[in-house]
Amino acid sequence: MTDFSLPAVVLGLPLLGALFILFVRGDDRVVSKNSRHVALLIALCTFGLSFAALFARRITPDSHAEWQVDIDALSMIFVLLISFLTVLSVAVVRRHVPFCVREFCCLALIAESFMLTAVCAQNAFRFFFFWEAAAFPLFLMTAVWGVEKRVYTAYKFCFSDLAGAVCLLPVLLELAGRAGSADFGALAAVRPENQAWLAAGMLGMLAFKAPLFPFHAWLSDTQAEAPVPTGILLCGVFSKLAFYAYIRLALPAAGTVLAQWAPCLTAWAVFSAFYGALITLKQTEAKKMAGFAHLAQVGFLAAGVFAMTPQSLRGVLFLCAAQGLAVSIYLMAAGALTVRFKNAGIRNPTGIMTSLPYLGTAFFLSCLAVLAVPPLMPFTGQFLIFIDIFRQSAAAAFFLLFSVVLLYASFFRLFTRLLFGEPSAAPFPLPDMSWREKVATVFCGAVFAALSVMPQGMFDLAGMAVGKGN
Amino acid sequence: MNQALSQIMPVLPEAVLLCCTVLSIMAGVCAAPSKAKKTADGAVFAGLMAAFCLLFLIKTPDAPFAAAGVTLKRILTGSAVAVLAFGADWLKYKKYERFEFAPLVGFSTAGMMLAVGADNFLMQFLGLELAFFPLLFLTAYKRQGERSTAAGAKLAIVTLLGSGVYLFGVSVVYACSGTVDFAALAAMDKSRVLPVLLWGGAFVAAGLFTKAGVAPFHLWLSDVFEGAPSPVTAMFALTARLSVLGALAVLLSGPFADLAGYARPVLETAAVLSVFAGGAGAVVQTNVKRLIACTAVAMNGTALAALSVSAAGTFLFSAAVDTVLLAGLCAVMLSLRVGDELIEETRILAGQGRAKPVRGALFSLIFLGAAGAPPFAGFLARFDVYRAAAAAGSTPFCLLLVFGAMPLMYVYLRLIRQMYAAAAKDELSPAPAPMKAVIVLSAAVSSLMFAAAGF
């Protein structure tokens, strides 16, 4: 058993799947169907294996617990999130990817493999390498299969991603130079003198990649223009990896300086969240709304991570997973709606609850998930973060809560307009959810509900991750 | 006899290559017209293969950079084989029946190997001249073509200018030190003659920079690459620049090793300028050959950065990887055929990813490698340089290099996107065997290097 490495299999399986898919032959329909099925199978197997990895190690809070696999608690959260969201992403390929399905599935699995490798890496350079590598499949998926201004927004994404990499790389090189090795353990033990530059680099990385004001434009645009499967991977997990990097690297290395700067940083994060919520008020389209709302939610995460207390960090990790799931579910529902109404040529649909009751209900519930309505998972994470921030600054907490209200206002207007009223006249009867979509919705909903009602497991993982990191 | 043999041993590969090249000329002249070309090609090919094998068998001299020099020579001969194969196919495609191509390549390669392996300035100069003069004729190969002859003329001016400046520098060095031997210069105490020696070194560097295509002496590269016939472009990209950079590396690790501190700011500035110039130039290109030229300029910058931190291993690794990637790019360039025509515009790539998925995927892998995107080989080469630069303490320099790499990445990503975005307008002919082999090899190296590098 010691020779068999579960993480290696978890990382390698999607790559092998991608390679296998490349050799699928046949006419367009057959290729498309087989690619999707193989990709879904591989994604499910990867998720199953990552779940097995969760139980393969003894889950104890003891700091001397022996990890039998090369995944620690912090990585585990992201491994589960990445593998689950890839399953969702591949599941919706059918409706949102009209051509070159084989290549798309291939890219999705490659992106998954790179992201998994990045979070399982115990070496900073390997992490950086594969994290940057994961951006390129996502870029291609946006640039080729997106809508309207896909090219321009894909370049924006790439530009911001590379800018973040430029900020991170010198920090890594400096730390590795001091520590003599790039292992996370060695890096965590380094206590450099010029923490200010390191902190500035990490903050730059977070600002570009998370993203935060004023480098935020790429996320909302890319998520609006990218096809739904890409949006799920991008919003759901790729932007969260910036927080993973921050918690892994910045807090041990530049903790003192960051603690001194905490009030300014918190103000920045709060402003970013508020700004994102404010812009969301102007949006009227369902898919675009998710991108802008995500900006505000990233601001919440940033505020939590700048607070730097164990409770807020636990809340941040928990909220990462929660937001990732919530926004993915929302994108699936909004994407399903958008596709139907675009095909029917309807620009401003109304009355969906009457004409498409299943889809309307699913969309409504997904809006609640994104808004972090209690008792859903994101509310728990936000609550814990806001309590800590309130302790440090009541004004900051007030503005964060107010941002939440602005988001609520935006989404209330959206779903009242979309779901209620007279149904829009369509040239042909619009199909409600197919059995596949129902299965996917029920599956996601069940997972989300289970984690909302009993979040202890995820919370324990987050707690262990924070304990280990600090 | 033994003594003569022992003296010739270090240059045996070059000697064998030269002999085979001369034989190829004789064969080309004397053999029947239908067989002349094939015989000449075969002779040069045999010479290159023999030289390649001999490079593994001869004893490496004790000079600093000698081992790296031998590796560079292996890369040069290997690249020359690829260029020969490209050339043979191109000549057949264009229906040129002349045989001079192969001997010119042979002479040029021999000269490059001599320049890299030289142990004194004169030999190095001779090697460089032997390398570049055949290139003049190769550039102007299409005598009836205006672009080709104009490029040849431009190259002539540049080569002569570069050589003139180089020689001037060498003469200043000689005036200061009284010797042109590398070993003697390395051993010499330079403190008394330092200022003037540095000026001499500056001129030598200027000459070498001109020949290699390092900013701000790089402007000729785009025009010459565009005007030259396509396999000659490949020759410039793969071998010529590498040989000049190798010559520079020899100088920096041999006679001017103790002047590394003074050389560093110069090299760093040149590296940053090259990287930015290459990237900025590439952004506006619509011609594949000019794009390769700009990429080569940017790669020169990376190589100079490696040299500035005095890491021979890093330089070698980045040179090798860049050569393989450029070989892939040149093979792509040579395979862009529609019917009877070799298309040089990048617009031909639009939609090819969808029309020919396998080819599109291979092209994408090469482009991503050339762009320096992780996890492809190009990034690994640059990353090594960044790491070495950061370890040497010049973090701002490292940052500038990273910034400078971004425009090039944008250019290649734009190409890849174009390949998959729309439907293809023209159907590309199947790639010939040599190009196909090089494309596959280059794509494989680009995508799998990370595993070999232990990431």
Add this chain to the structure above:
Amino acid sequence: MFYAVLLPLFAACYIFAAAFLKKRTFAWEIGTASVGVSFLKIVSMAFRNHFHGKTYSVSILPFLTLDGKVYDWRLHLETAEIFLVVFIVFSALMCLIYSKSFLPAEKMNRFVVFLLGLTSCLIIGVGAKNMFQFFAGWDLSALFSYMLLMLFHEQQAVRRSGVSFLIWHTLCDVPLLCACFMLANRTGDLSVAAFSPESLTVFKDSGAVAFAVLVLAGVSAKLFLFGANILIAQTAGISVPALAFVAPAALGGVGVYVLYVFFPFVESDQTARTVFTVWGALTAAAGVLTALAQTNVKIALCQLLMAQFGFVLTAFGLIGRDAAFCAYIALITPMTGLILCAGIVTQALRGEEELPRMGGLKRRLPAPFRMMVLLGLCCVGFPQIGNSAVVWDMHAVLRRQGAAGGAMLTIGLFAAAFAIARLAGRIFTGESKTSPASPEAFRPPETQMIPLAVLLLLSFFQNKVFEQSILPDMAETPSLADLALMLAGAAGLPAGLWWFSKHAGKNAGGVAPFFRRGGGLAGFYETVFVRPFMALSEFAWRFASAELLTEKLPKMFQKAAERSQKFHSEQPSVFLIWFAAGLFLLIFSLLPVVAGG
């Protein structure tokens, strides 16, 4: 079985799922049965609690363990919670029965699901022991109320109201969450159940006042407190059976429960209690004044409800939480009954809700008229019925502080009674404004009359029940003067009936339209908050579209590169210039060394 209390939740889930499977769902039957069984269960629990002192704390599912403290999904019901749930479930049952003949059949499914959902949320919220569960009940109650509002979503006015309704409720979450954060940071605990005596002293002076203000701001949307009362117009858009449950029992219940739980933290601070009293008095006054000017019967009743909530708040400040709680419980049944009465009237008039178009319905609807009057008496402190016990107690407390307080309370109750009488007078007395097409009495169905009768009976006798159970001992010994003041207050009802029967058909002019519009509060909010925010949002959006970094800069770069390329291609000698420049650069970079050496 304890889980019978949660039967409405299971029934709601079943009906919701069954509706999608397109089966005939028997929604009303199943809903009524489940609420009935739940009501019986909670009543039995109330008996056991009253006679044997039994409390219930059943853990349903584990939730979270934070820093050693265990928080779980639990129903924790002590005396106050049990009583509250009894009345909430009872009110739900009455409204369900009423709805059978009120709502069209196609709306019944959704109505039952949302009503049952709302009931379950309230039980979960009230039975919460930790803040997570509590906020689940709190926010979901607003959401289900919104869904009940959206029953008639075909009308655009309803949709607009729904959005405002939800936004207001969410806005008021902010101060409540801040209050909870304050509490959690001071006590280190995320509980909402009974706090230990030590933790009750965590707030002092300005902290206590701030906490009180935050809590009151948090419940202001639910209780229509002064400042948030513009929400009444939106809330009144809910259809009658839902409104009768939502306004007094559901939203009011969870709002008063929050006050009940958090009041002990500010009980000992006089300033905080003054805040309660003053805000309550303002609310009551505003409610009565606006009700007197209102022409829409549902809005008027909601404004009267607002006045009642103001009275409850004043009871908090002046007497204490137990009396206030009792005052609230006492208002649920009569106010529910009043709204259901109004429903009968609107149904008889085929949806008419405006008072100017009503009148002379006494002959057609004699029973509802009488019920309305009697229920009105139960609301205004007529001795021995309704909320009279708390009114009596309040008179006693105010008398101790001076004559003015008692006089103001009497005037307030008189005005409230007058307002109820105005409604009854305008609707039932005077000339009929409807067509005489149906001269015979409109006979309300049994499913509407039975709940009204039950509510009336309970309103009559609940005072006795409270005196035996949850009403605290009187703070002061009541006197006959207090009794007289109570009668004076309640006299507003017959006085009003007499007045409006004499002056039927005359609508109030002058300042009435100002009060009808909510006193200009809506306009104030719009100018001070909504418009600036929308303008800020517009500005932020325009700035976001400017895209300096990712659009303008790359374009500039591209243009510069193109110009450079053009320049260099067209001028061959440029190479020589660059060559010379490069050479100079090389040489001069070494100049410092050369000069130094």
